[in-house]
Amino acid sequence: MLSEKETTIIALEEDVVEFTETKPTPPAPKKEAKSVDVKDVKIAAKKTAPRTSKKELTMLAKAASEFAKKMLAPNREENDKYPFGPFFEDALEKAFGVDFFHIILPEDMNGMNQGMSALSVTLDNICQEDSSLGGILFTNAAAQELMIQAGSKAELERICSKETVRDFLIALPVFNNPSEVKHLAQAKKTGDAYTLSGSLEYMVLGDLAGQAIIPASIAGSTRYSYFLVDLKDKGISKSEPILSLGLHACPAVDLELNHVKATLIGQEGKGSDYFEKMADRLHVAAASMALGVMKGSFKEAFDYAKKREQGGHEIINWSEVKMILSNMAIKISNAEMIIEKACKAVDTLEAKWETRSRAAALHIQDMACDLTTDGIQLLGGVGYMKDFGQEKRFRDAKHIQALLGITPIKKITFIENMI
Amino acid sequence: MVAHAQRSPFDHAPCFEDMTSSLQSTARQPKGMLKETREVVALARKFKEEVMRPITLSMDRQMQKDPEYLPWEFVRKANEWGFYTLWVPRIFGGKGYNSPSMSYFLEELGSECLGLSNLIGVHYLAVVTMFATFNIRLINKLLREVEDGQKTGIPCLLSLAITEPGAGTDVEEVELVDKGNVGCQATKVEGGYLINGSKIFISSGHVSRWHIVICYEDLKNPSDTMLVLPVKTGSKGFSFGRKEHKMGVKICPASELNFEDCFVPDDLVLMNKEQNQKNRRNNKQTNSQMIDYVVSTSRAGVSAWGTGAARGAFENALDFAINTEVNGKRLVNHEWAQAMLAEMYKNVAISRLSYVETNYANGLCGLYKTIQFKPLFYYFKIVPKIVIDYIIRPIINLPVTTWVFRKIQLDGQTDAQFHRTSGWASLAKFTGTDAGVKNCQMALEIMGQAGLRQDRRAEKILRDSKLLQIYEGTNQLNRINLFKCLAAQGHSQVRVFEHE
Numbered sequence: 015m016l017s018e019k020e021t022t023i024i025a026l027e028e029d030v031v032e033f034t035e036t037k038p039t040p041p042a043p044k045k046e047a048k049s050v051d052v053k054d055v056k057i058a059a060k061k062t063a064p065r066t067s068k069k070e071l072t073m074l075a076k077a078a079s080e081f082a083k084k085m086l087a088p089n090r091e092e093n094d095k096y097p098f099g100p101f102f103e104d105a106l107e108k109a110f111g112v113d114f115f116h117i118i119l120p121e122d123m124n125g126m127n128q129g130m131s132a133l134s135v136t137l138d139n140i141c142q143e144d145s146s147l148g149g150i151l152f153t154n155a156a157a158q159e160l161m162i163q164a165g166s167k168a169e170l171e172r173i174c175s176k177e178t179v180r181d182f183l184i185a186l187p188v189f190n191n192p193s194e195v196k197h198l199a200q201a202k203k204t205g206d207a208y209t210l211s212g213s214l215e216y217m218v219l220g221d222l223a224g225q226a227i228i229p230a231s232i233a234g235s236t237r238y239s240y241f242l243v244d245l246k247d248k249g250i251s252k253s254e255p256i257l258s259l260g261l262h263a264c265p266a267v268d269l270e271l272n273h274v275k276a277t278l279i280g281q282e283g284k285g286s287d288y289f290e291k292m293a294d295r296l297h298v299a300a301a302s303m304a305l306g307v308m309k310g311s312f313k314e315a316f317d318y319a320k321k322r323e324q325g326g327h328e329i330i331n332w333s334e335v336k337m338i339l340s341n342m343a344i345k346i347s348n349a350e351m352i353i354e355k356a357c358k359a360v361d362t363l364e365a366k367w368e369t370r371s372r373a374a375a376l377h378i379q380d381m382a383c384d385l386t387t388d389g390i391q392l393l394g395g396v397g398y399m400k401d402f403g404q405e406k407r408f409r410d411a412k413h414i415q416a417l418l419g420i421t422p423i424k425k426i427t428f429i430e431n432m433i
Numbered sequence: 434m435v436a437h438a439q440r441s442p443f444d445h446a447p448c449f450e451d452m453t454s455s456l457q458s459t460a461r462q463p464k465g466m467l468k469e470t471r472e473v474v475a476l477a478r479k480f481k482e483e484v485m486r487p488i489t490l491s492m493d494r495q496m497q498k499d500p501e502y503l504p505w506e507f508v509r510k511a512n513e514w515g516f517y518t519l520w521v522p523r524i525f526g527g528k529g530y531n532s533p534s535m536s537y538f539l540e541e542l543g544s545e546c547l548g549l550s551n552l553i554g555v556h557y558l559a560v561v562t563m564f565a566t567f568n569i570r571l572i573n574k575l576l577r578e579v580e581d582g583q584k585t586g587i588p589c590l591l592s593l594a595i596t597e598p599g600a601g602t603d604v605e606e607v608e609l610v611d612k613g614n615v616g617c618q619a620t621k622v623e624g625g626y627l628i629n630g631s632k633i634f635i636s637s638g639h640v641s642r643w644h645i646v647i648c649y650e651d652l653k654n655p656s657d658t659m660l661v662l663p664v665k666t667g668s669k670g671f672s673f674g675r676k677e678h679k680m681g682v683k684i685c686p687a688s689e690l691n692f693e694d695c696f697v698p699d700d701l702v703l704m705n706k707e708q709n710q711k712n713r714r715n716n717k718q719t720n721s722q723m724i725d726y727v728v729s730t731s732r733a734g735v736s737a738w739g740t741g742a743a744r745g746a747f748e749n750a751l752d753f754a755i756n757t758e759v760n761g762k763r764l765v766n767h768e769w770a771q772a773m774l775a776e777m778y779k780n781v782a783i784s785r786l787s788y789v790e791t792n793y794a795n796g797l798c799g800l801y802k803t804i805q806f807k808p809l810f811y812y813f814k815i816v817p818k819i820v821i822d823y824i825i826r827p828i829i830n831l832p833v834t835t836w837v838f839r840k841i842q843l844d845g846q847t848d849a850q851f852h853r854t855s856g857w858a859s860l861a862k863f864t865g866t867d868a869g870v871k872n873c874q875m876a877l878e879i880m881g882q883a884g885l886r887q888d889r890r891a892e893k894i895l896r897d898s899k900l901l902q903i904y905e906g907t908n909q910l911n912r913i914n915l916f917k918c919l920a921a922q923g924h925s926q927v928r929v930f931e932h933e
């Protein structure tokens with residue numbers, strides 16, 4: 015009889031096979047069976063942790079890339095219509111099935127026990143096609159990391175044993191640093207139990223996830239704490255999905271809380287510490303999302319420039335177009351180097367690893383906003399239309415820049431940490 | 434030595450006239466323009482508050498939900514307020530407000546919603562194109578329908594149809610069009626022309642009654658065979674194609690227009706080679722001049738929209754900064770935020786100056802030259818309607834009137850003058866529109882999570898403003914045009930649009 019864990023792995027492998035079979039290209043020769051190797055990555059990953067070998071990263075990158083091309087790219091325009099179109103449930107479930115949501119979880123939680131290199135390479139490849147799923151992966155990873163930092167192992171273990179993706183997901187207001195702008199609920203302590211009341215803006219995955227992590231202040235305390243709540247609690251009312259700039263299929267809602275039963279994460283008043291520790295690690299993952307968007311934008315612009323004619327020639331032959339493309343390629347090349355270095359620093363806890371991670375995000379997110387503007391420009395009018403991916407990447411890049419707080423304040427914090 | 438001494442200090446670039454349009458205008462410009470502009474700004478602010486603000490976000494949301502929606506209700510409202518005739522000269526049935534005041538108007542409305550503002554502004558893009566042909570009889574004919582549209586409450590909007598599936602930038606520049614892949618052809622037949630082909634991205638197409646179509650008799654020689662033909666919605670052989678699904682400016686439709694043996698009679702030809710034979714310049718040069726007349730004014734308008742977007746973003750960010758506490762104190766009292774907001778304010782102010790200077794140039798030596806000539810300006814203000822109807826209108830319909838206007842405006846304009854207006858318009862266009870996008874990006878950075886939400890408006894302004902960097906010639910094309918018209922003047926070695 016198979017153990018529960020082995021059964022899960024087999025189930026995941028079936029999932030992998032299922033979408034490998036629908037691949038239109040002929041199967042690769044056996045020796046190079048690297049088409050969708052998530053299962054291999056999963057097994058290989060279990061042998062080493064937390065740092066992932068280059069080979070394993072390559073395999074994971076390929077798996078994420080093929081997943082994105084097969085499951086996300088064909089329906090990008092349709093998926094982006096959410097909340098006015100259907101949600102990409104199928105893609106979400108498949109991503110869950112192939113363990114993209116388990117990358118940073120420890121082995122005893124059925125996780126891959128990988129570091130930021132593995133998460134980053136996955137986000138990079140996913141976001142090349144559609145960063146909405148990247149946003150879901152990121153938010154969930156940030157929530158998991160926050161719980162890990164707070165030492166809420168038992169709660170995390172309980173969540174990670176959930177069998178469906180919606181039950182498994184954890185919502186988090188991942189665009190706000192509660193120390194900066196105090197979007198906080200109010201917590202009331204009765205004995206050892208807590209209840210939350212009040213409102214909370216922009217809870218990412220609030221209408222998808224089974225539970226949410228909520229920052230709240232306890233009366234009499236100047237510092238905030240994090241709490242876990244069940245999103246099915248009758249005391250929670252949710253707004254319609256918020257119509258936002260980008261990441262349409264990574265939806266957020268506003269929450270109203272009325273005496274909602276809550277579980278403290280970590281210790282009282284330590285919310286800010288947990289957030290900053292989480293942010294130290296996750297910033298580089300946010301940078302990787304931006305890199306993925308940049309790569310997608312460059313590829314579409316480059317391909318278009320080779321086909322579209324203007325002034326009697328393919329536009330790629332005009333030197334101003336070459337200059338713009340070159341600037342895009344240079345940004346990407348630099349971003350790749352920065353992220354590789356920053357991921358290594360984070361995973362090996364090199365000196366100043368926190369600085370590396372945050373600097374990478376601030377710089378690369380900024381570059382992504384500039385690059386995706388040019389990405390539209392090179393396509394001209396069609397770049398502004400929904401039929402192509404460039405306008406979505408432009409919106410997504412700006413959206414991604416807002417992850418983990420207000421950008422100028424992140425910069426101020428960066429230097430304050432050095433003073 | 435002697436030769437050197439005889440050289441004028443004004444032989445050097447930059448040309449003194451190019452630097453001083455506003456200074457030259459101070460004495461020449463009718464004083465009444467200031468009063469009128471104040472009225473226009475007041476009207477725009479009232480309209481913005483009463484009509485636009487209540488629907489700006491809901492319309493954008495509606496369009497995301499149902500991209501096929503057409504904004505007839507708003508168009509009727511703008512028609513009721515008289516905006517489709519406000520800048521039409523009184524002799525053509527309009528209210529005759531001075532054209533530069535429209536830029537201020539567009540900035541005001543653009544600071545609230547570029548989409549709704551486009552539904553008014555692009556009508557004048559087509560109006561300006563008609564004016565650039567100086568075919569006074571036909572201008573009068575079509576604008577009288579616009580006037581009737583206002584009187585009857587059934588709006589009569591005009592659109593300009595120039596962009597084609599195979600040619601965007603190319604059709605904006607006569608020097609490129611011969612190398613481009615144009616496909617909208619007019620074939621001469623007895624009594625008129627048959628148009629075949631398609632136009633795309635035509636702003637307000639689906640809600641316009643007349644479409645001013647730029648097409649070509651010989652697709653291999655478009656620069657020398659260009660025609661300007663008006664086509665009425667409902668004409669045989671004319672149909673609407675798809676309505677584009679855009680990132681922003683959603684409420685203003687970007688339409689595909691299809692022509693299949695669509696007949697336009699000879700007496701509706703606004704401009705063609707035959708008419709241009711009477712001009713000083715050859716046909717190709719006249720076509721280039723005509724396009725420059727259009728873009729010299731329309732790009733000032735787009736610059737005003739960019740300024741409006743930059744202003745909307747600034748106002749949004751300022752409001753957020755005033756009302757949000759960050760790290761224990763109001764965001765607006767953080768020095769870094771003050772510096773960013775000051776930078777945004779500067780972007781607005783510089784952009785405004787750029788379109789204002791362009792309009793001064795247009796008043797001195799561009800499209801507004803005749804109408805801003807003081808005696809005519811005041812005469813057209815005070816002339817009784819009965820005189821217009823019984824004396825001026827019959828004169829307008831005489832061929833000699835068109836001939837006179839073309840002599841003054843087309844033959845009377847020097848190359849240096851149209852380079853000045855065209856160069857400044859390009860400068861204003863990319864200055865204003867780059868500022869619009871830049872300020873939106875800064876606003877979103879300042880606002881963080883709040884800036885991402887559609888119901889907070891900043892993200893909508895960003896989506897809208899991006900279009901401005903593309904239409905009316907991409908900002909890349911406009912940089913080259915500025916280089917050609919102003920930056921490289923006096924250097925005979927310079928060649929632009931040459932393949933490398």
